[in-house]
Amino acid sequence: MDYSKRRPRCYADFHSLVRRAGLQGIVEKCRAHIEQALKLPITLPEGLSAHELTERDIIMLKGYSVHGEYSLEDNALYFTRGQWCRPTLVHEVLHAASYFARNEYADISGGIMTLIESLTEFLTGYVLYREHPVCFQNWVHKRYRICSASLLPIYERGVRALAVLCRHASIQEVAALYLWRSEKNWLEAYKEFIARHGLRDFIKECLRRRISAVAALVDALTEAYGEEAAELIYEAPFEITLDFAKMET
Secondary structure, three states: OOHHHOOOOHHHHHHHHHHHHOHHHHHHHHHHHHHHHHOOOOOOOOOOEEEEEOHHHHHHHHOOOOOEEEEOOOOEEEEEOOOOOHHHHHHHHHHHHEHHHOHHHHHHHHHOHHHHHHHHHHHHHHHHHHHOHHHHHHHHOOOOHHHOOOOOHHHHHHHHHHHHHOOOOOHHHHHHOOEOOOOOOHHHHHHHHHHHOOOOOHHHHHHHHOOOHHHHHHHHHHHHHOHHHHHHHHOOOHHHHOOHHHOOO
């Protein structure tokens, strides 16, 4: 069978749950699971809606094909029928809960999109690890295309880089840089974080050198942590680098 069309055994069980709970219900269940895994409050945008459409309708609406997407413009989650499962749901709900799902951060997000996608997928993996172990094994071993939301090469490198970072900073600290808090400005939180961990300002480097935010982060981590970082980012098997048991929580 074509790899892109294979389904894990849990796919039918998950979609049975979706039918029973409804899309809005499954989004709320997912929000609660993320909150439980990260031990941080998860606030979704007020009025957020969720829609499952055919691939043809998604392409007509968005102009391209996706498994799922959070749209800031529409304040909506979109899922393509037959092409999404729990990892896609977690990934897109995380997007909706992030600083970058707020209009005031739209200008920042455009310049660091590779980092945002990588961080979203890294946290997706951690939520699966804590709350859905079967889904996590499928995700980390890349057994099914439908179980991986966005592991393009640039994003995989970003996910690996964040795994290195979380061997020195806690996952909860990193998640707090991503999840929206009304009382905390994101730029202030970011500057406090890099100062606390002795990292150079990789966002500033990204914008100054006009390189991807992931490339700037990798440079900062290899400078700070040397060969350990380089090996885990470039050489180690994905499941070794993404061993959450070896990270700070």
